Amino acid sequence: MSKSAAGFLILALLSGVMHFALFEDTEITLPLVGCGVFAVLFVLALVAGRKIKFDPVLR
Template sequence: MSKSAILLLLSTLACFAAALLAPPQATLLSNTLGGAGGVFTVLFLAALVVGRRIKFDPLLR
């Protein structure tokens, strides 16, 4: 896993953890953190796909 994928994974986990730990009165904050976590999740998956393409070896034996 690349460094950017690890960073995005940690960002995703931090956003979702903060969204769950936010007080019930802070609905806007919780929704914003959940949305940011979703964006980081998509970027994390994209980083994994890009990392696979770089390491792909099409050599057929």
């Protein structure tokens, strides 16, 4: 896992915990939206970190 993916994972977890700790009654808050954004960025960082090599044989 790359450093950026680990950073996004930590940010997603922290913002999710902040949502549940501070806003128990509200459904959608800024920390919850941030959690979703950081989770998407985490998945994108994981995909980008795989360094997939595509070498088709074209004849």
